[in-house]
Amino acid sequence: MSRESCKECCTEEFHPRNFSLSHENPQLFVTAQGGFGIAYVIYRVIWALFHVTWIILSGVIPYSWYSSESNRIKWFIYLTNWSYLILTVSAIIQAAVAISHYVKRRKHDGVSNHAMTWYLKMAWVIYNISSNAAIVVAALYWGLRIPPKLAAGGEIHYMDVGTHLGNAIYVLxxxxxxxxxxxxxxxLHSSLYAIVYLIFSVVYDVLKGTNAVEGSYIYPQLDWDVPGTAAIYAVLVALVAVPLVQCVLYGLYRLRLALYGCCCPRSVGEFNTESSTKQEFQLV
Structure with missing residues (x-):
């Protein structure tokens, strides 16, 4: 890519309209980078079923994450489980829109529609949050939670690996x-999500809620009895880690376009330009 092209790309990316959920090529949200096909639909369905199965198992398989049977309900207080639940919802929605698009495309034989529907916008927001959260959660878990656990002689359960590493591998x-x-x-979508969770953690702490092993906090780093330390972690996650991860995801997205541009220039031209008029599909 030339210096002029790179400059143009950066200018386009930072245009104020990119805060919005508008897009001139809705087909990008229902297909693979390389184009249409039943293989992508099958791919989406398999992953949706996998994530649904895994998230159920993470709550019902007995291991050391809780101290008593009554504490199983506290599965719902952890950021890890919030984030994996959103990832699962995203996978289900992506499978649904892929199936719907595939069926409509066959039924209507490629009728064009240039509008982003509300459900594609919703799918995009959830995709943004789930992708970013998966990387942040994995980084926090392996960077902050695992070293003390191993130092204390604890073991890493395979469910922990799946929900704190498998999710990130899937996203990447x-x-x-x-x-x-x-x-x-x-x-901004992911930062807002992080802020919502942080508010929840404050309210939960104020109400004297305990974690699944009867600790007086959800996570030691978010012990609001020590507000200074908790606030520092909160700011670092919501306003530093989340934007940095989004930049990484954007870099990988640009790398994807470059790779497909080298291998399949025609498909990139048709399926990834924001101003493409070659939209052979129907989404309404």
Whole structure:
């Protein structure tokens, strides 16, 4: 890519309109980067079923994350589980829109529609949040939670690996398959999600809620009895880590376009330009 092209790309990316959920090529949200096909639909369905199965198992398989049977309900207080639940919802929605698009495209034989529907916008927001959260959660878990656990002689359960590493691997690999675009400004969706969770953690702490092993906090880093330390972690996650991860995801998205541009220039031209008029599909 030339210096002029790179400059043009950066200018386009940071245009104020990229705060919005508008897009001139809705087909990017229902297909793979390389184009249409039943293989992508099957791919989406398999992952949706996998994530649904895994999230159920993470709550019902007995291991050391809780201290008593009554504490199983506290599965719902953890950021990890919030984030994996959103990832699962995203996978289900992506499977649904892929199936719907595939059926409508066959039924209507390629009728064009240039509008972003409300459900594609919703799918994009949830995709943004789930992708960003998966990376942030994995980084926080392996960087902050695992070292003390191993130092204390604890063991890493395979469910922990799946929910704190498998999710990140899925997101990083999926970004090279899906045609869904990534925008830097959309870190706002994930930052808002992080802020909502932080507010929940404060309220939970004020109400004297305990974690699944009867600790007086959800996470030691978010012990609001020590507000200074908790506030520092909160700011670092919501306003530093989330935007940085969004930049990483955007970089991988641009790398995907470059790779497909080298290998399949025609498909990139048709399926990834924001101003493309070659939209052979129907979404309404």
């Amino acid at each position: 690999s999926d970004i090279f398959i899906t045609a869904t675009p990534v925008r830097i400004y959309h870190f």
